[in-house]
Amino acid sequence: MSLKMxxxxxxxxxxxxxxxxxxxxxxxxxxxxxxxxxxxxESDGLTAYRxxxxxxxxxxxxxxxSRILAYCHREGVKVVPRGSGTSLSGGxxxxxxxxLLGMARFNRVLEVDYAERLAVVQPGVTNLAVTKAVxxxxxxYAPDPSSQIACSIGGNVAENSGGxxxxxxxxxxxxxxxxxxxxxxxxxxxxxxxxxxxxxLDLLGVVVGSEGLLGVVTxxxxxxxxxxxxxxxxxxxxxxxxxxxxxxxxxxxxxxIPAGMEMMDRPAIHAAEAFVEAGYPxxxxxxxxxxxxxxxxxCDHLTAEVEAIGRRNGSTTCRAxxxxxxxxxxxxxxxxxxxxxxxxxxxxxxxxxxxPRRRLPEVLQRMEALxxxxxxxVANVFHAGDGNLHPLILYDADREGELERAEAFGADILRxxxxxxxVLTGEHGVGVEKRDLMGVMFTETDLKHQQRVKCAFDPxxxxxxGKVFPVLHRCAExxxxxxxxxxxxxxxxxxx
Amino acid sequence: MRPSTTEDLAQIxxxxxxxxxxxxxxxGGAQAEVGAPRQAERLDMTGFSGVIDYDPAELVLTAGxxxxxxxIQALVAANNQMLAFEPHGAPGATIGGVVAAGVxxxxxxxxxxxxxxxxxxxxxxxxxEAFVGGAKVVKNVTGYDLxxxxxxxxxxxxxxxxxxxxxxxxxxxxxxxxxxGLDPAAAVALMSxxxxxxxxxxxxxxxxxxxxxxxxxxGPSVAARKALLEAMAPLRMLPEAEAxxxxxxxxxxxxxxxxxxxxxxxxxAAPAVMTAGLGPCLADWGGARVWLASEDAGAVRAAAxxxxxxxxxxxxxxxxxxxxxxxxxxxxxxxxxxxxxRRTFDxxxxxxxxxxxxAD
Numbered sequence: 033m034s035l036k037m038x039x040x041x042x043x044x045x046x047x048x049x050x051x052x053x054x055x056x057x058x059x060x061x062x063x064x065x066x067x068x069x070x071x072x073x074e075s076d077g078l079t080a081y082r083x084x085x086x087x088x089x090x091x092x093x094x095x096x097x098s099r100i101l102a103y104c105h106r107e108g109v110k111v112v113p114r115g116s117g118t119s120l121s122g123g124x125x126x127x128x129x130x131x132l133l134g135m136a137r138f139n140r141v142l143e144v145d146y147a148e149r150l151a152v153v154q155p156g157v158t159n160l161a162v163t164k165a166v167x168x169x170x171x172x173y174a175p176d177p178s179s180q181i182a183c184s185i186g187g188n189v190a191e192n193s194g195g196x197x198x199x200x201x202x203x204x205x206x207x208x209x210x211x212x213x214x215x216x217x218x219x220x221x222x223x224x225x226x227x228x229x230x231x232x233l234d235l236l237g238v239v240v241g242s243e244g245l246l247g248v249v250t251x252x253x254x255x256x257x258x259x260x261x262x263x264x265x266x267x268x269x270x271x272x273x274x275x276x277x278x279x280x281x282x283x284x285x286x287x288x289i290p291a292g293m294e295m296m297d298r299p300a301i302h303a304a305e306a307f308v309e310a311g312y313p314x315x316x317x318x319x320x321x322x323x324x325x326x327x328x329x330x331c332d333h334l335t336a337e338v339e340a341i342g343r344r345n346g347s348t349t350c351r352a353x354x355x356x357x358x359x360x361x362x363x364x365x366x367x368x369x370x371x372x373x374x375x376x377x378x379x380x381x382x383x384x385x386x387x388p389r390r391r392l393p394e395v396l397q398r399m400e401a402l403x404x405x406x407x408x409x410v411a412n413v414f415h416a417g418d419g420n421l422h423p424l425i426l427y428d429a430d431r432e433g434e435l436e437r438a439e440a441f442g443a444d445i446l447r448x449x450x451x452x453x454x455v456l457t458g459e460h461g462v463g464v465e466k467r468d469l470m471g472v473m474f475t476e477t478d479l480k481h482q483q484r485v486k487c488a489f490d491p492x493x494x495x496x497x498g499k500v501f502p503v504l505h506r507c508a509e510x511x512x513x514x515x516x517x518x519x520x521x522x523x524x525x526x527x528x
Numbered sequence: 529m530r531p532s533t534t535e536d537l538a539q540i541x542x543x544x545x546x547x548x549x550x551x552x553x554x555x556g557g558a559q560a561e562v563g564a565p566r567q568a569e570r571l572d573m574t575g576f577s578g579v580i581d582y583d584p585a586e587l588v589l590t591a592g593x594x595x596x597x598x599x600i601q602a603l604v605a606a607n608n609q610m611l612a613f614e615p616h617g618a619p620g621a622t623i624g625g626v627v628a629a630g631v632x633x634x635x636x637x638x639x640x641x642x643x644x645x646x647x648x649x650x651x652x653x654x655x656x657e658a659f660v661g662g663a664k665v666v667k668n669v670t671g672y673d674l675x676x677x678x679x680x681x682x683x684x685x686x687x688x689x690x691x692x693x694x695x696x697x698x699x700x701x702x703x704x705x706x707x708x709g710l711d712p713a714a715a716v717a718l719m720s721x722x723x724x725x726x727x728x729x730x731x732x733x734x735x736x737x738x739x740x741x742x743x744x745x746x747g748p749s750v751a752a753r754k755a756l757l758e759a760m761a762p763l764r765m766l767p768e769a770e771a772x773x774x775x776x777x778x779x780x781x782x783x784x785x786x787x788x789x790x791x792x793x794x795x796x797a798a799p800a801v802m803t804a805g806l807g808p809c810l811a812d813w814g815g816a817r818v819w820l821a822s823e824d825a826g827a828v829r830a831a832a833x834x835x836x837x838x839x840x841x842x843x844x845x846x847x848x849x850x851x852x853x854x855x856x857x858x859x860x861x862x863x864x865x866x867x868x869x870r871r872t873f874d875x876x877x878x879x880x881x882x883x884x885x886x887a888d
Contacts (some may be wrong), residue, residue, distance in 0.1 A: 147720050147796050169725075192669045205673065206644045219861050227792035227837050228816050229630060229680070231855040233866050234643055237676020241669050261726045281585040287608060287697035287746075326728065327756075330749030372621045386665045388586050418667040419586075458667040466670075473670055482672045484872035486864065500671065511655070511875055 035081060035464055037498045040129035041522045044109055048086055051109060053130065055089045058099045062090040062137070073114065077179070078122040078465055080435060085112065085126035090134045090407075094212060094250040096219060097133070101248065101495075102132060102218025110494050113244040115155065116189030117507035118179040120382055121463025123191060123243045123499060129439060132482070133248060135186050141165045142251070148226060150209055151200075152253050154244050155186025162254060171256040174201035178367050179497050181252035185252050196292040196366070196457035197323075201257070203459065205240040212251035213239060216490040239487060243461050244496040246489040260325035263291065265336055265362040268342040269316030269349035273297060276318035279345045280416045283322065286341065288334055292323040294366050295416035297396070300411040300424070301365075302371065307372035310365030315348040320416065321366055323359075369413045370424065377409075377426035381438045384447030389419045398448055399423060402483070406441040408434070420458035421449065444516030447472050460499045479503075484510050532575030534689055536652070540571065541687065544657025553683035555625030558618040560658065561885035562629070563682075563854040565846055573624055577690045584609055587666055588647065589695050593624025593688040604695050612639040612696040614731075616779040624688045624883065630680030634731035634742070634778055637723065637813040643679040645694045651678070651686035654874025664692045677869070684880060685873040691735055699744035701828035702730070704771035705754065705763040707739040712802040717738040718761055721815040727753040733778050735810035738765060740774050778812050778819075785821030789828050793818055793837035796883040801831050803871060825852040832856065833857045844875045853885045 044051070048065075056063045070084040087147035088326045104111050117124050126132050138154035144166055145151070146509055151173070159180040162173040176195035177183055180404045183193065186205045189211060199208070210224030211312060223236035230236075237248050243282055251269065258293050270276040276295055283290065296312075296319045305312045312319055320342070335352050342350055353359035365372070373380045388397055397411065403410050409426045423445055427438040446456050456466045470479060479501060486493065487507035499505060529539040550568040550717035554560070562839060576592035579600065584607040591600055597617050604610055615626040625631075625651075632641040648662030649886045661674025707718060722741050730740040741757060743750050757763055761794040766774065781821025782788055785808065793801060795815035802809050822828050825841065825848070832839035838856035838860050841849070856865070863886065874880070 072599055137847045146724060149724055159659075167691060170725075184788050192673065194667060197876055198667065203638065203667070203669070205676070206640055215861075217867070221859075221865060225836075226794045228636070228813065229632070229641060229792050231838050231840060232858055232862070233685075233869060234676045234864065235862075235869065236681070237643055238672050238674065238869075240676075241673045258724055258726050260728075262772070282698070284587065285585055289697060289701060326745075327726065327749055327752035329752040333746055333748045343851060378816075386667045388583070388588075388665060390583065390586060413793065415667070419665055454665050454669040455663045455670045457670050458665075459669055461669055462671065470671065473663075474660070477657050478661075479671070481653060481657075481661070481873065482674065483660045484675075485672055485677075488868035488872050512871070 037083070037127060038504060040127070045086065051107070051131070052507055054103055054387045055087065055100060059089055059091050059096050060341050061401045062092070064090070065086040069260070073117070073126055075133070076117040076119040076122060076124040077475040078125070078463065080122055081122050081125050081464060083126050083128060085132035086129050088132040088134055090137050092137045093146070094214065097154065097214045097248055097250055098218045098220055100133065101214050101216055105217045105492065105494060108492065108494070108498055112496050113189065113190070113248050115184035116158065116182050118187065119191060119461060119463060119466040120384070121457065121461040123392045123461050123463040125464050127498065135184065138186070138250065144256070146171070149256055150226065150253055151256050152251060153185055153253055155189065155249050155482045156184050157242050157303070159183050159185060159188055160249070161502045165258050167259065172259045173207065173254055174257055175204050176206055178370070182233060189240050189249050189252055190242065190244045191461040192459070194420070196294055196415065199415070200289050200292060204332065205237060207255045208236070208240055208252060208256055210253040211236060211239060211249045211502040213247040213249050215247050216492070216495045243271070243463060244485055245500060262355050263323060263325040263359060263412045264358045266322045266324070266335055266338055266350065267312065267362055268320045268322065268339070269313040270318045270320070270345070271316065273318045273348070273396055274393045275345045277389065277416070279320060279342050279347070280389060282341045283338055284343070284417070286337060288337065290322045290338070290417060291325040292321065294321040295319065295414040296366065296369065297412040298368055299409065300413050303376050303411060304365035304370040307375055308364045308368050310361050312365055312381070316348060321362055323422050340374050366413065373411050373424045373426065378428040378430065381425040381427060381442055383421065383423045383425070383442050383445050384457045384460040385454055386418070386420045387448050387449050387452050387454035388414070391452040395421070395452060396449060402441060402444050406437050408438055408441055415458070425500060428525045443446050464499055467500060468502045480505065480510055514527050529569065530572040530575045532826045534652060535653045537687060537689065538656045538658055541652050541654060541878060544569070545654060545656060545878045548876070549878070550881045551645065552883070553628070553879065555622030555628070556596070556618065556620035558621040558833055559629045562842055562886050564849050566881040566883050568579060568881035571687060573687060574622060578658055579603060580690060581664070584695070587695055588664055588692060590664060590690060590692040591623055593691055594622050597621045597626055605698065606653050608698050609695045610698045611645065611693060612644050613642050615642065623691055627679055627688065627691055628683050633754045634733055634775055634812050637732060637816065637878055638728070638730045641679070643676050646675040646679045646691060647694055648692040649675055649678050650689045651688045652688040653686040654876060654878045657758050658769040662692065668693055673839065676741060682884070684870055684884070701747050701750045702742060702753065703750060704740050704742045704774065705757055706741070706765055706766045707761055709737055710734070710739045713799040715794055716799050716811065716815040722757055723814045725756060727756045731775065732810045732814040733774070733810070734815070735777065738774060740771070742775070743762040778810060781810050781819035782821045787823040787848055788820060788842050789820045790840045791820055791832050791837055792816065792843050793835050797835035797837065804831055806831060823848060829856065837862055855884055
C-alpha cells in the first residue's frame with residue numbers, strides 16, 4: 033500500500049484492553065475485540081486498502097454515541113465512523129489505533145410526516161429502505177446511488193451521495209432537511225430540521241459531504257417526494273461518442289432536464305449486455321439512456337422531442353420503454369455496469385471526476401492515449417447530464433505492478449479532469465483514495481480554509497483523521513484555535 | 529472603499545484586521561436595513577462586476593460578486609434560462625448580495641434555495657487571504673462544501689469576489705391557479721395537498737384572500753397537471769397580470785408595515801401562527817415561510833417557537849433593530865459552534881460589525 037496513514041499512537045495501542053472495558057461500560061453488548069471479528073471492518077468499497085481497527089463499538093442510542101465520543105475525546109483516542117461500508121473512496125477505512133464506530137444498529141424509520149413531506153430516520157437505515165417505508169403512500173426518496181440496497185443514509189450524508197437521478201432531483205445535500213449530530217466532545221447538536229432556512233450559518237450544508245470528519249450523525253430528516261405518475265427510459269445508440277455528447281447538449285438546450293441521462297461507451301455496453309442482457313445494441317460506439325418522468329402527457333411529449341434530437345445527431349438505434357419492466361431492464365445494465373466490468377476483468381478501479389460536458393470528446397481521446405501509455409484498458413460509464421465520468425480501469429492485482437499502474441492511470445485521469453475545469457470527485461468522495469491529489473485542485477491556502485472548519489468541530493483531529501486532506505495540520509498551527517488544556521493533541525505527530 | 533482587484537481587497541481586509549477596524553461588506557445595499565445599526569467602514573464590492581463565464585449548455589454561470597442581479601437575470605433569460613431559486617431584490621441588488629443574504633423566492637419550495645444553486649465562489653477571508661470554495665461544475669463533492677456556508681453568511685465569513693451558480697432552463701409555460709376566500713387553515717391544507725400530489729407544484733402561496741398554486745413546464749404537461757389540481761378543489765385560472773402581481777407581492781411583502789418578520793415554520797403549524805392575531809401576514813412555500821407584520825418581538829418569537837419554527841426580523845424602525853436581534857436566537861451549543869466556524873475564517877472578527885448582536 034503506497035498510502036500513508038497517520039502513524040499509530042503506541043500509547044493508545046498499549047491501552048487497548050482498558051479502552052475496550054470503558055466502551056463496554058457504555059455499550060455492554062456492543063464492543064468487538066476479537067481480531068477475526070474485526071476483519072469484517074478492515075475495508076470498505078475501496079478494497080485495495082485494508083486495516084483492521086483497534087476495536088469496534090456498535091452503539092444503539094444517541095446517548096451512547098455521545099458518551100463514546102466524549103470518552104475517546106478525553107482519552108485522545110481516534111474514532112472512525114462507519115455506515116454500511118460501501119464507500120468507494122475509503123472514507124470508512126479503519127486506523128490501527130482507532131475505535132471503529134459502527135452505526136448499523138441505528139436502523140429504524142422513526143417518523144413519516146406526509147403533510148410536511150418528510151421522513152425522520154436513523155442513520156443506519158438503508159437508502160432504499162426510506163423509499164420502501166413511504167412508497168405505499170406514493171412517495172419516494174430521490175437520491176439513488178447504485179448501492180442503494182446496502183448503503184446507509186448516514187453514509188449518504190457523510191459522502192453527499194448522488195445517483196443517476198440527481199441531475200433533476202439533486203444530491204443528498206439537496207434532499208436532507210436536518211440532522212442530529214454528536215460532536216467529538218460528546219455534545220449533541222441539531223442542524224436544520226423541519227423548517228427551511230434555519231437562522232445562522234448553514235452548518236448542515238457543510239456537514240453533508242464532510243466524510244465523517246466533523247461529527248457523527250445520529251438522526252436524519254429527509255425530504256420525500258411524490259412519485260411521478262409515469263417514468264420512461266429511452267435507449268439511443270450512436271456511431272460516435274461525439275454524436276451522443278452533442279445530443280446531450282441539445283436536449284438541455286431544448287429546455288429538457290431529464291430525470292436521468294447516462295452514457296456508456298462500447299466496452300461498458302458490451303460488458304453490461306453480456307452480464308444482464310438488458311437489450312443494448314452492440315453495434316454502437318455510445319449509448320444514451322434518457323429517463324423522462326412526470327405525467328404521461330409530459331413523457332409522451334418529451335420522448336418524441338428527445339428521439340428527434342437523437343435522430344438529428346445520427347442515432348442508429350432508438351427504443352423507448354413500453355412498460356415498467358422494460359424500463360427497469362434498460363436501467364439494470366447501467367446499474368450493473370461495475371459488477372459487469374468485474375466479470376471481464378479480475379479487478380477494476382472506478383474513477384469519479386466531473387468535467388464541463390463540452391470537453392467530453394477531448395477528455396475521452398486523451399483518456400484513450402493514457403490507456404496506451406499505462407497499458408491498461410478502460411471502460412466508461414458517464415452521468416452525461418451533469419458531466420460526472422466513471423472511467424473503470426481494468427487491471428489484475430495478481431500481476432506485479434498492475435495495481436500501482438491502475439492508480440497512476442487513475443490519478444492521470446483526475447488531473448486531466450481538473451485541467452479541463454472539472455473536479456476530482458463528483459459523488460464518491462475524496463476519502464483516502466484522492467486525498468493526495470487534493471493539491472491538484474486546491475491551493476494550500478484553499479485547503480487550510482477547509483481544514484480550519486474541521487478545527488471548529490474537532491480541534492484535536494480525532495474524528496476520521498487521515499481522510500480528505502493530504503497534510504494533517506494541527507489546529508494550533510492553522511491559526512489560533514482551541515488549545516486543549518494548554519496542549520495540542522499530538523505534539524509529536526509527524527505530517528504525512 | 530471600493531476595491532476592484534483581489535490583491536487590493538486582500539490588503540484592505542488585512543489592514544483592517546491588524547488595526548482592529550470593522551468592515552461591512554456591501555453589494556447593492558438592498559439589505560442595509562437588516563440588523564442592528566452599526567458603525568463600520570463600507571467595503572463596496574461593486575468593483576467586482578461582470579459575467580466571467582456562461583455556457584448555457586453547461587448549466588453554469590460565473591460572475592463577479594458585484595454584478596447586478598438584473599444584468600444576470602436578463603442574460604440568462606435571453607438564453608431561455610433562469611436562476612431557479614427565483615432571487616429578487618431592490619434595483620441595484622448584486623448577485624453576491626443575493627447569495628450572502630440567502631434570498632430565495634417562491635420557487636424555493638420546489639427547486640431549492642440559493643444554497644442549492646451556488647456551486648462555487650472565490651473570496652478573501654478575514655485573514656486577508658484569497659481562496660476558493662466549491663467548483664464550476666454542477667456535480668462536485670471534492671472537499672468540504674464551503675458554498676453552503678457562503679449562502680446566507682451575511683458577509684460574516686469572507687468577502688466574495690466571484691460566484692458560480694447553477695442555471696436551469698426557463699419553463700416554456702407557467703400558469704397560476706387560485707382558490708378564493710380560504711382561511712389560513714384551509715389554504716395551508718390545500719397547498720400541502722397540492723405539493724404532495726403528482727402535480728409538481730412550482731410555488732404555493734396565500735395572502736389577501738387568495739390561495740395560489742403555480743404550475744410550470746411544457747404545455748402538455750402543465751395541462752395534465754392543471755387537471756389534477758382542478759380535481760382536488762374548485763380553482764380558477766388567475767389572469768397573467770394578476771398572477772404576476774400576486775407572486776411579486778410575496779417577494780416584497782407588506783411594504784407599508786414598519787416592522788416585518790420572516791418566519792420559517794413547519795407548514796402545518798403556520799395556520800395557528802397566522803390566526804393568532806399578531807398582525808397582517810402572507811404565506812409562501814406552502815406555509816413553510818410566513819411574512820408577518822408586527823412590532824411585538826416577544827409575541828412573534830414566542831409564537832414561532834411554539835410552532836417549532838424561527839423568526840427573523842427583516843425590517844424595523846431603528847430603535848427596534850437596536851433592541852431586537854435580527855436572527856432568531858439559537859441553542860447555546862449551536863451558537864458556540866457557529867461562532868467557532870466564523871472565527872476560523874475571520875479570526876480578528878473584522879466582518880463582525882455588531883449587526884447581528886450575537887458575536888462575542
